[in-house]
Amino acid sequence: MHDQPVHTTDRARVAALLAGDADAFGDLVDEHHPTMLRVARWYVSNDQVAEEVTQETWLAILDGLATFEGRSSLKTWMFRILANRARTRAKREGRSVPMSALDGGNDEPLDADRFDERGFWRTPPERWSTDPESLTADRELASRVMSAIDDLPERQRTVLVLRDVEGWSSEEVRNALDLSETNQRVLLHRARAKVRAAIAPQLERVR
Amino acid sequence: MTDHPHHPLSCRQLTEHSSAFLEGTLGDEIWGSFKDHLERCPPCAEYVRQMGMTVELVRRLPGDRGTCARAELVDRFRKWRSGGG
Structure with missing residues (x-):
């Protein structure tokens, strides 16, 4: 695609x-x-x-x-x-404000408790020791990625799927969803960060 | 290179810009500070590496394809054709 x-x-x-x-x-x-x-x-x-x-x-x-x-x-x-x-x-339908303008960008700060008050790591990420090649062949991991995507807030999920699964450009997504560049970027980043966090526990255990 | 003096980024700020960094869309005004921080901070380097791997994993997923709508829509297509458009 x-x-x-x-x-x-x-x-x-x-x-x-x-x-x-x-x-x-x-x-x-x-x-x-x-x-x-x-x-x-x-x-x-x-x-x-x-x-x-x-x-x-x-x-x-x-x-x-x-x-x-x-x-x-x-x-x-x-x-x-x-x-x-x-x-x-x-x-x-009376739904004149696209939801896109409202949610997803302003939800809770990501990983807030992992940083101290100055914004430095309190709990740094544990190293993922596997290499990318073996990761992409891992079916169990792929299904975890899918359920992490399913668990995303809807707006974040839509942007992530269009950009990263369907391979749409940022411009295509912004046009189809009436999103500003900033909102598109924030939704995508939050979605990716949540997927990373969701699969991290499994990858930290792989040694 | 940028003319901007490098305002130091916190780790938290760096992580918030990691997605844009990986896409190559990080703004000039922040690029220098981002790179400086990344070179000196192994946990942030690891975070950015993990974000890159995450994106790669998502990209390898199969997209939405195929649908039970096909038969019904093809039927409508035939009607549309026979109706002369």
Whole structure:
């Protein structure tokens, strides 16, 4: 899912869709639908509304396909349509302030008790003795990382998944989620720091 | 290099900037202090290393793919086609 040489690929895909290639459409759905639900859910109040907005968005995408000019990637274009629809729906629901503006950046300070009053380590991190290569092959660890992500506050989780799992750029995330650069950075950092803290006990024991 | 004098960073401040450091988006005004601190402080160096490993682990996870929505949406796609768009 990291950026490919988009424009050629995208135009070929759009051409296939316009020609009625149902498999091409199915693949596009498999690739983007779950992430679209995640992004829609950022704006609206529950999963069911997110599902409705996403379904409507697919139809809007189909209706707009002929006007896709490839000036942005297909993905960026699709998520712009989604965000617009989700925003409109959120407004109609009376949820006019995106939650993104509110939470995640101001929760409790990270690891507060690990530092003294001057901000120096009181409890320094214990060394992780394993090397990165063996870590990434560790399935149990991967499942711990996944549950750490599941436990994150929702806003932090959304930003982390889009940036680090889906490989979106900071700009793509800011556009899809209506986030300022600062908020994006703070949410991402907090999410990563929490995942680090969640897996640390296991890695400190590995010797 | 930066023209800014290096205001010392605390360990706590360093950890708060570690994510930006790893992304290469740390601001010029803080880069020098960050590097100075990192070179002299093994616990902070370890923290930054762990953050890097954490990000790497997250990046290796499989993304959200596939969905039960496929069949239903493909059906709508066919209807959209036959409706002439």
